[in-house]
Amino acid sequence: MKVLAIIGSPKKKGNSYNATREVEERMKQLGNVEFEYLFLKDVDLKMCSGCFNCVKKGEELCPIKDNRTEIENKIFESDGIILASPVYCENVSGLMKNFIDRFSFVFHRPRFFDQKLMVLATSAGGGLKETLDYLKKLQIWGFGTPVELSVATPPWPHSDALQEKNRKNINKVAEKFYQKLQEGRPSPNFMQYMHFRFLKETSKLGYLPADLEFYKDKDVYFYDTKISPLKKIFAPVIMKFAFFMMRDMEPKN
Ligand SMILES: Cc1cc2nc3c(=O)[nH]c(=O)nc-3n(C[C@H](O)[C@H](O)[C@H](O)COP(=O)(O)O)c2cc1C
Structure with missing residues (x-):
């Protein structure tokens, strides 16, 4: 070690x-x-x-x-x-x-x-x-x-x-x-999974090209791992709420 x-x-x-x-x-x-x-x-x-x-x-x-x-x-x-x-x-x-x-x-x-x-x-x-x-x-x-x-x-x-x-x-x-x-890679807890989803979603806005490129092939998590169905269900709901709360920060055309 x-x-x-x-x-x-x-x-x-x-x-x-x-x-x-x-x-x-x-x-x-x-x-x-x-x-x-x-x-x-x-x-x-x-x-x-x-x-x-x-x-x-x-x-x-x-x-x-x-x-x-x-x-x-x-x-x-x-x-x-x-x-x-x-x-x-x-x-x-x-x-x-x-x-x-x-x-x-x-x-x-x-x-x-x-x-x-x-x-x-x-x-x-x-x-x-x-x-x-x-x-x-x-x-x-x-x-x-x-x-x-x-x-x-x-x-x-x-x-x-x-x-x-x-x-x-x-x-x-x-x-x-x-x-x-002595431990290996942990499976992500809910907050860590949310963090991934949040960064992936915001990367799609395209304002940070390096993030867009980094997340484009990452669908499950930062690395190969199993995500429990409960996390998969709740994450988009909380994300919607987070984006709603951040609506004043959205780019205006
Ligand atoms: C510029 C400076 C600012 C410091 N600010 C604090 C502080 O805010 N609170 C505190 O308890 N000690 C403070 N200290 C004391 C140091 O945190 C303490 O002595 C520390 O153990 C020094 O570690 P080092 O020997 O690895 O540099 C400060 C020391 C310096 C030099």
Whole structure:
């Protein structure tokens, strides 16, 4: 099993890295797991310029020349991804946010179905829930339900009780992630199926040619799987309601 840990702190040996290392230690006690660290601080991943080409026309038309595709390939080659970020002003760090922005097209065209996700946040104590809630949205990229870990690291010497609490929590979550890595592709839950139907339907409007192309041959789901008849019946009904609620957003001629 291979885990790619993407570290969103500008500090290379900071709290986010240290917590990830503890996850690594525990997972290695459980079985054969290989870890690779990718420090966003060091990789060539430039700021998004906002052209929207990646979403609209295709990621290959992004005008920025850097290592984004290499990073995407590293994700594909891994079984598990850890996204570790310090909390900055109640949310992810700028480095982590730019990483997410540069992969915006994956929100539209999910692809990481064979990878499991752990989201990890460290802070002085605040903003952990907000940050993890944001990182958890990346399940849309295909990962499915992520495992989450929050670690409070106040800027004063940690009491024995806090150290023990963090250690126990890290071990528990590391074990959960290890178990998750043993699982195959899950069959989609109702929300995941709805997400597929919604993206496929909106792609037909034709305003996002890359989406139109991506969804044209995908009739059942993003990948071959069985969808229960109940999901197939209820999804179009809810979709009709969703489109009705969005009627003011429809293009006017
Ligand atoms: C610019 C900046 C903003 C921060 N904002 C918050 C915050 O909103 N809430 C909080 O509890 N801690 C905040 N912190 C503290 C960090 O989240 C905390 O020290 C974290 O563990 C640092 O992780 P790192 O060592 O991996 O960079 C902030 C730190 C910095 C440098």
